[in-house]
Amino acid sequence: MKPFDYVRPATVTEAVAAAAQPGAVYLAAGTNLLDLMKGGISRPDRLVDVTHLHGLDQIETLADGSLRIGALVSNADLAHDPEFARTHPAVAEALLSGASAQLRNAATVGGNLLQRTRCAYFYDTASRCNKREAGSGCDARDGENRGHAVLGWSESCIATHPSDFCVPLVALDAVVEIEGRSGRREIALDALHRLPGNTPERESALEPGDLIVAVRLPPAARGFAAHARYLKVRERTSYAFAVVSAAAALRIENGKIAEARLALGGVAAKPWRARAAEDVLRGVAPTADAFQEAAWRALTEAKASGDNAFKIELARRIVVRALLLAAAGAPARIPALPASPFASMSGAIHA
Amino acid sequence: MPELNLTSAPAHLRHGSNIGQPLTRRDGVLKVKGQATYAADNHPPGMLFAVMAVASISRGRVVSLDVAAAKRHPGVVDVMTPDHKPELAIDPEIKTNPFVFRMEVLQSHEVRYANQPIAVVIAETLEAATEGALLLAPRYETLPALVGLDAGESFVPPVVGVGNPTESHRGDVEAGLATAEKQIDATYETPPQYHNAMEPHAIVASWDGDRLQIDMPTQGLMLSLARIAELFGIAHDKIHIRSPFLGGGFGSKGLMAGPPTLGIMAAKLVGRPVKLVLRREQMYGPVGHRAPTRQRLRIGADGEGRLTALDHHARTVSSTFDDFYEPAADASHTLYAAPAIRTSHDAVRVNTGTPLFMRAPGEATGSIALESAIDEMAWACGIDPLAFRLKNYAEVEPMTGRPFSSKALRACYDQGAARFGWAKRSLQPRQMRDDAGLLVGWGMGTATFPALMFQAEARAVLRRDGSGAMEIGAHDMGQGAWTALAQIAADAVGLDIDRVDFKAGTSDLPDAGIAGGSAHTATAGAAIHSAGAAVIAKLADLATNDERSPLFGAGNAGVIARDGRLIRRDDESRSESYAEILARAGVAEVEARGTGAPNPAAMEQYAMHAHGAVFAEVKVDPELGQVRVSRMVGAFAAGRIVNPHLVKSQLFGGMIWGLSFALHEEAITDRRSGRIMNANLGEYHIPVNADVPPLDVITVEEHDPHVNALGIKGVGEIGITGSAGAVANAVWHATGVRVRRFPIRIEELLTQR
Numbered sequence A: 001m002k003p004f005d006y007v008r009p010a011t012v013t014e015a016v017a018a019a020a021q022p023g024a025v026y027l028a029a030g031t032n033l034l035d036l037m038k039g040g041i042s043r044p045d046r047l048v049d050v051t052h053l054h055g056l057d058q059i060e061t062l063a064d065g066s067l068r069i070g071a072l073v074s075n076a077d078l079a080h081d082p083e084f085a086r087t088h089p090a091v092a093e094a095l096l097s098g099a100s101a102q103l104r105n106a107a108t109v110g111g112n113l114l115q116r117t118r119c120a121y122f123y124d125t126a127s128r129c130n131k132r133e134a135g136s137g138c139d140a141r142d143g144e145n146r147g148h149a150v151l152g153w154s155e156s157c158i159a160t161h162p163s164d165f166c167v168p169l170v171a172l173d174a175v176v177e178i179e180g181r182s183g184r185r186e187i188a189l190d191a192l193h194r195l196p197g198n199t200p201e202r203e204s205a206l207e208p209g210d211l212i213v214a215v216r217l218p219p220a221a222r223g224f225a226a227h228a229r230y231l232k233v234r235e236r237t238s239y240a241f242a243v244v245s246a247a248a249a250l251r252i253e254n255g256k257i258a259e260a261r262l263a264l265g266g267v268a269a270k271p272w273r274a275r276a277a278e279d280v281l282r283g284v285a286p287t288a289d290a291f292q293e294a295a296w297r298a299l300t301e302a303k304a305s306g307d308n309a310f311k312i313e314l315a316r317r318i319v320v321r322a323l324l325l326a327a328a329g330a331p332a333r334i335p336a337l338p339a340s341p342f343a344s345m346s347g348a349i350h351a
Numbered sequence B: 001m002p003e004l005n006l007t008s009a010p011a012h013l014r015h016g017s018n019i020g021q022p023l024t025r026r027d028g029v030l031k032v033k034g035q036a037t038y039a040a041d042n043h044p045p046g047m048l049f050a051v052m053a054v055a056s057i058s059r060g061r062v063v064s065l066d067v068a069a070a071k072r073h074p075g076v077v078d079v080m081t082p083d084h085k086p087e088l089a090i091d092p093e094i095k096t097n098p099f100v101f102r103m104e105v106l107q108s109h110e111v112r113y114a115n116q117p118i119a120v121v122i123a124e125t126l127e128a129a130t131e132g133a134l135l136l137a138p139r140y141e142t143l144p145a146l147v148g149l150d151a152g153e154s155f156v157p158p159v160v161g162v163g164n165p166t167e168s169h170r171g172d173v174e175a176g177l178a179t180a181e182k183q184i185d186a187t188y189e190t191p192p193q194y195h196n197a198m199e200p201h202a203i204v205a206s207w208d209g210d211r212l213q214i215d216m217p218t219q220g221l222m223l224s225l226a227r228i229a230e231l232f233g234i235a236h237d238k239i240h241i242r243s244p245f246l247g248g249g250f251g252s253k254g255l256m257a258g259p260p261t262l263g264i265m266a267a268k269l270v271g272r273p274v275k276l277v278l279r280r281e282q283m284y285g286p287v288g289h290r291a292p293t294r295q296r297l298r299i300g301a302d303g304e305g306r307l308t309a310l311d312h313h314a315r316t317v318s319s320t321f322d323d324f325y326e327p328a329a330d331a332s333h334t335l336y337a338a339p340a341i342r343t344s345h346d347a348v349r350v351n352t353g354t355p356l357f358m359r360a361p362g363e364a365t366g367s368i369a370l371e372s373a374i375d376e377m378a379w380a381c382g383i384d385p386l387a388f389r390l391k392n393y394a395e396v397e398p399m400t401g402r403p404f405s406s407k408a409l410r411a412c413y414d415q416g417a418a419r420f421g422w423a424k425r426s427l428q429p430r431q432m433r434d435d436a437g438l439l440v441g442w443g444m445g446t447a448t449f450p451a452l453m454f455q456a457e458a459r460a461v462l463r464r465d466g467s468g469a470m471e472i473g474a475h476d477m478g479q480g481a482w483t484a485l486a487q488i489a490a491d492a493v494g495l496d497i498d499r500v501d502f503k504a505g506t507s508d509l510p511d512a513g514i515a516g517g518s519a520h521t522a523t524a525g526a527a528i529h530s531a532g533a534a535v536i537a538k539l540a541d542l543a544t545n546d547e548r549s550p551l552f553g554a555g556n557a558g559v560i561a562r563d564g565r566l567i568r569r570d571d572e573s574r575s576e577s578y579a580e581i582l583a584r585a586g587v588a589e590v591e592a593r594g595t596g597a598p599n600p601a602a603m604e605q606y607a608m609h610a611h612g613a614v615f616a617e618v619k620v621d622p623e624l625g626q627v628r629v630s631r632m633v634g635a636f637a638a639g640r641i642v643n644p645h646l647v648k649s650q651l652f653g654g655m656i657w658g659l660s661f662a663l664h665e666e667a668i669t670d671r672r673s674g675r676i677m678n679a680n681l682g683e684y685h686i687p688v689n690a691d692v693p694p695l696d697v698i699t700v701e702e703h704d705p706h707v708n709a710l711g712i713k714g715v716g717e718i719g720i721t722g723s724a725g726a727v728a729n730a731v732w733h734a735t736g737v738r739v740r741r742f743p744i745r746i747e748e749l750l751t752q753r
């Protein structure tokens, strides 16, 4: 591995200063970053290890009722926090459907948000990839691309963002708290990841040195607790990225949908909020027909980027199912096979 | 490698004999405690680390390597390239026997496949060697890669598998098809697959003058030794290989490959011990794989559902520089009683590492196609798939007409079907749902694998202290040789298992043959059995010829060896312990050798195969197309079961591999570059625990007097066959969608609502 500086700042301010230099990156649990470094995809000059920073591993309820999750909280600790799982069941379910138990124990909230795409050509340094090396071309475009994007892609890049966690977060209007060179600011999670356009190498709205310190869920997110689900279709029952996934959350009042939230995963370079579909559902009864209509709306702009037209049809079906599951109500406990179409199978004993 | 300390057998477990007892692995505790030394655990003093640089193109030439940059990196000791390497004694391209495969050991600058070794960096640390390999920054002259089953003109290879005829037939297939009332003409595709043993290929090599010490996982100690001897021009007795444990091999560690050879060359180049371990992605190329196939099956049946003809053609690939052809169509030789059968193969050459034996080579690929096609034909005839298979049950081997040495397949069908509850299956597909609304499907497949024997030798010793030893260079790849062969050894010399010093896993022991072809227990077991008989005979001679022995004169009547005593066969009150006999004779020990080998006369006369029946239940989400296996029952008849516990594990492993074949495994090859895009265990999917349902294995009793003295048929590979087809057929039964491209993918099942 290429030699690099390793810095372990004591404070957030020190961290930001250390990471603002060119060639510096933050190291959280490293479950993604270290793989990228070993493969020669990332070759940073300096690692700024944030895992020892104080105060970033708390889950707290703020005075206004919003929930603030520190960037260093592990994926597992967050999902297994009973209060969190009760108030934000779709988020907990999404977390538990990701990666493996070992990875979830290590992986952090901040790292999960900023994990890189799983496009095989991005990982293969012998391939051309605009994201890895701006302007070099995109070997996925005419390659093995059945897993690639069907929404928001460009000729420069057809990669998807692989996070499960981000999908219900974006549906629930999560906000990201950032500490940067000019102090603290916050942006909507929906604005954190960028679509590729002509600059797929620029993946997020973060500037050099920007540190994610927390993710906040507004008080309104709890309002969906009774009717929120995450559903993820994958090529094996566990330990696989989503082919397509969906988070659906409903607020049902007097038999009508007062408010709907819907987001898709595995379809675009960002967690894909489907606002047009949400609008269709406002004020109507939670019926299969309404959900079909919403599914069509969610995918009207979808377009195959290769051998992946099936993902559009699959996404529609997942939207319908996720909405049906949400309407039926969040289960009292997270299923043993979280977010799986087989979640309701009796006798399931694995996660 | 410290002396092995195997777990003793628990007291009071045995009830007479060792063979047949469900002993737990004697090396289990060592493994759980991390005390089992695998090759890469060895660190001789002064050892350096070698890391291969591999090609990122699949066809062309390396035109430059920045050796200077690599050498400048702190810790790098040397860089081995085609221009700077120790010379070999023979050209590695020369095939001195059919078990020699061509390998890339830097003999030229040519690149023949992606991940081919192009240089080796040797350094004081693994990190320095790894970075040195990156710094080589190779530049290439790239030619268009040959990729896939249609890469070029096809040709008919001279042989397939290990010397099987490319084409075989019996009866008139075209006539059989012409008169058939029902016909199936279907084409199935299977992808390239990689062995992906948990333990990567590794070697630690040390030269001491012209002596060579090697730690390396191998399924064939003597084959490897002979290949190393010829490559390096040294005598066999100068080489010592230790391979006490393999973290899986599945065929990929059967023959000497390029990477371990490079490790030996590197050690020679720098004059220090060297360790070379492959990275996971480097295992996708130079150490073999299962080639992709495209198989066309044409089947005819009469009005009663009896087969009239079976035509099985398989297209496969080999590398551009060597020959191994997956004998997929040969799976149709043994199972179904069609009066006319033809099997044939053709192939194209592509830029890939040479394909190789991979657990059930030919049988696995051929079985999933054949079992799918048989299922399609049963449906076309409107007959239950089990009833259809019974209707076409082969009483003699269909392709040769020879009787079977034994065949308890009918009992496998019966017992498996009963345990599974097959009788309640609906004939029509897409009829069954569970409480959650998931589609439920039931499918089955027939399993078969030949009962092979190779050559082996063993040495048995009885000592004056009443203990014994059995020595054989056998291989434990996780299948349990340390336990099962020791059980055979204990019976062979009439001692408690803990009184027999069982030695295996090194090249200074007698040749145990290769651990492959599901034949290791049978072959090594037969050698052990006969070595034991020979040493007991010697001991008996000492006693029966000595008038001071209570056994004097029993020569004709014979003796029985049991619990460390020789007992007169016709008068069990007269006996003597081994220790007493040896003490009186004044010898420290007696020893004898024995061999195991195939019996050509029996092979001529009988068809020898293990059989089985596998039943699977799958659940499929009707809208989303995701599949999950929910139940599997396999009933197998494989002759004598030496250790039911280990045999079950082998069969479980095979069944899981079958599930994996049907639903998960595939090396995704870039259609342009020939590079494998998922060369890691995150994205090359094999089943995880959550994919593996409760598995139920029944071992059906079968007595075979012909296969070998012990009646063992082998269970290493058969579990895959039948299982893959059973899962595929269950998916059809659940959905009504017949998928003929494997693994079955979600998009294929989205066609229906």
Ligand SMILES: Cc1cc2nc3c(=O)[nH]c(=O)nc-3n(C[C@H](O)[C@H](O)[C@H](O)COP(=O)(O)OP(=O)(O)OC[C@H]3O[C@@H](n4cnc5c(N)ncnc54)[C@H](O)[C@@H]3O)c2cc1C
Pocket (backbone or CB within 6 Å): A025, A026, A027, A028, A029, A030, A031, A032, A033, A034, A035, A050, A071, A097, A098, A099, A100, A103, A106, A107, A108, A109, A110, A111, A112, A113, A114, A115, A116, A162, A163, A164, A165, A210, A211, A212, A213, A239, A240, A241, A242, B682
């Ligand atoms: C085999 C495998 C399977 C997986 N399967 C799934 C899956 O099914 N679903 C899924 O969602 N994920 C999956 N993952 C991805 C996993 O969720 C991520 O690797 C993990 O969440 C990253 O967290 P980390 O703390 O290890 O981040 P790191 O690897 O340390 O960092 C990731 C990136 O985020 C940056 N970063 C980290 N923290 C901060 C911060 N606070 N502020 C600014 N930048 C930061 C780093 O600089 C780096 O660029 C899988 C990973 C593996 C290896």
Ligand code: SF4
Pocket (backbone or CB within 6 Å): A117, A119, A120, A121, A122, A128, A129, A130, A131, A132, A137, A138, A139, A140, A141, A156, A157, A158, A159, A200
């Ligand atoms: S899709 Fe994007 S990430 Fe993948 S190769 Fe193309 S540019 Fe790179």
